[in-house]
Amino acid sequence: MWTLRFLGMRHILLTATVGLTVAAACEFARAQEFPPDAVKGKVVYERNCLACHGPGGRGDGPDAAALRVPPANFHRFKSFLKSDEELLRTIEHGIVFSPMHSWQGQLTETERQDALAYIRLLVQRGQ
């Protein structure tokens, strides 16, 4: 009888533990939606940034030649050593007196983050 009750307690405890673990795992899965998505970023980049920054992010897009200020080549140390925050700020607010205008209002924060994730991927791949 005692053993049975003991086993019953253990069962409840185990169920509670499993329940908590599942809840924690769900929380984690939800948090995982946050990291930027380079696949979505590719679409954003190709539609909005490629014309200047080029297919590989080297600043050699079809519109680049006509610009007085050359588009950033993301493979250069100057760019890729900058933090995500700094680059995101540039994408959000643009650069004064430069063809790099602000994307605030045209792209959502998520789209801007996704685009940066894709830029980082291009540089990582060395393309």
Ligand code: HEC
């Ligand atoms: C009309 C051309 C043009 C388009 C379109 C454009 N950019 Fe730029 N971008 C530039 C130029 C030019 C610079 C460099 C400005 C400077 O150095 O003064 C730049 C700079 C940047 C920088 C800063 C790099 C650094 O090292 O600080 C980032 C980040 C950037 N662009 C991201 C983007 C993203 C993301 C998009 C698309 C959503 C985009 N750009 C679209 C022209 C463009």
